[in-house]
Amino acid sequence: MTHARAEWRGLTDAELAARALAGRSEAWDELACRHTPRVRLALLARGLPLDLVEDVSQEAWVRLIEQQRAGRLRTLELPGLVIVQARWLALEATRTLARRKGIAAKLARAVLGDVTTTGAGDVEVRAVYAEQLERVRRELDLFPRRAREVFSAVYGPGGRSHAQVAAAFGLSVQRVRQILCEIRARARGALIDAEGENDSWNT
Amino acid sequence: MEHLTDAQLESIVAGTFTDDAAREHVAGCRSCSARLAREARVELVLQEIAHVAGDGTGVRAAVLRDALRSRRAWRIGVSAAAGLVVVALGMALLSRGPMSVQTPASKADAVTADALESIDTPGLQDPRILGPGATAFPPTSLCRWVTAPSSPTMGM
Numbered sequence: 001m002t003h004a005r006a007e008w009r010g011l012t013d014a015e016l017a018a019r020a021l022a023g024r025s026e027a028w029d030e031l032a033c034r035h036t037p038r039v040r041l042a043l044l045a046r047g048l049p050l051d052l053v054e055d056v057s058q059e060a061w062v063r064l065i066e067q068q069r070a071g072r073l074r075t076l077e078l079p080g081l082v083i084v085q086a087r088w089l090a091l092e093a094t095r096t097l098a099r100r101k102g103i104a105a106k107l108a109r110a111v112l113g114d115v116t117t118t119g120a121g122d123v124e125v126r127a128v129y130a131e132q133l134e135r136v137r138r139e140l141d142l143f144p145r146r147a148r149e150v151f152s153a154v155y156g157p158g159g160r161s162h163a164q165v166a167a168a169f170g171l172s173v174q175r176v177r178q179i180l181c182e183i184r185a186r187a188r189g190a191l192i193d194a195e196g197e198n199d200s201w202n203t
Numbered sequence: 204m205e206h207l208t209d210a211q212l213e214s215i216v217a218g219t220f221t222d223d224a225a226r227e228h229v230a231g232c233r234s235c236s237a238r239l240a241r242e243a244r245v246e247l248v249l250q251e252i253a254h255v256a257g258d259g260t261g262v263r264a265a266v267l268r269d270a271l272r273s274r275r276a277w278r279i280g281v282s283a284a285a286g287l288v289v290v291a292l293g294m295a296l297l298s299r300g301p302m303s304v305q306t307p308a309s310k311a312d313a314v315t316a317d318a319l320e321s322i323d324t325p326g327l328q329d330p331r332i333l334g335p336g337a338t339a340f341p342p343t344s345l346c347r348w349v350t351a352p353s354s355p356t357m358g359m
Binding site: 037038040041042044045046047049050051132133136137140151152154155156157159183184187188191192195 | 209213215216217218226229230236237239240241242243244245246247248249250251252253254255
């Protein structure tokens with residue numbers, strides 16, 4: 001990593017956003033590095049095809065930069081703004097696909113229902129999501145404190161690599177992976193149970 | 204190709220998976236697509252929990268708490284409203300007593316009321332006091348009670 005890159009990495013999101021709005025390309029690069037994984041996840045979680053997700057999660061940044069250069073971007077709240085942009089691009093792409101092939105109609109409805117739903121629908125989806133979070137959180141609480149600390153170190157703010165966490169906790173990398181695998185399995189089970197009651201993601 | 208393993212799906216979600224054949228398989232396999240979407244949701248939820256735990260007083264935590272609270276409040280509100288409706292209906296039935304039928308006022312009653320009201324209308328008590336060219340129109344309902352006697356000479 002170059003010194004300049006390290007310097008940009010040390011900035012907070014708000015500082016980077018201010019510089020990005022001022023037209024600094026390094027700030028845009030750093031923001032894209034930080035938030036693209038989250039954009040991909042949000043789209044994949046909606047069941048969008050992997051190729052489409054890869055395309056629109058890059059294209060969304062290009063659109064935002066274009067908006068900024070055209071002077072139409074006053075604030076930059078991330079990752080929300082870029083996720084919304086990516087979802088709109090996915091919607092457009094899916095509509096085109098649906099027009100070309102009738103078989104994609106169901107997919108288009110799924111995306112349409114998500115992007116164009118406002119008000120009560122959004123609140124409902126958010127509430128269901130909050131319930132799912134609670135369930136998974138309760139499952140996580142059942143793990144030993146050490147396992148929860150490993151989880152927080154990997155997934156929390158400034159998430160560290162498996163190797164870094166292993167060194168910090170005096171564990172082997174294999175053991176760290178095993179702990180995370182168990183946590184994921186438990187979270188997956190809780191999520192499946194929750195989704196069985198509230199099928200909000202796919203409606 | 205066989206279905207993808209959980210580890211492969213996790214790698215795709217993490218953005219570290221580069222096997223083109225597996226990616227093509229996901230594109231054409233409904234089961235693996237659904238599993239991939241669920242794996243992404245697991246990842247989202249875990250990240251959310253870790254971040255909320257790291258920033259318990261943050262906006263995100265507050266938003267989620269509000270969402271949960273509003274949902275609970277909505278459920279409680281609906282239950283309470285339904286209970287109130289049932290109680291109100293029950294009280295209304297109990298307080299009505301024996302059934303009685305009220306008929307609407309007849310048209311004749313309404314006409315009489317109109318006629319009484321029109322007595323004090325200026326110019327209608329004695330049409331002869333009106334000046335030249337003046338015209339008074341009695342209430343139309345009064346016309347119902349004016350009957351012209353039939354005259355055999357007019358052939359009626």
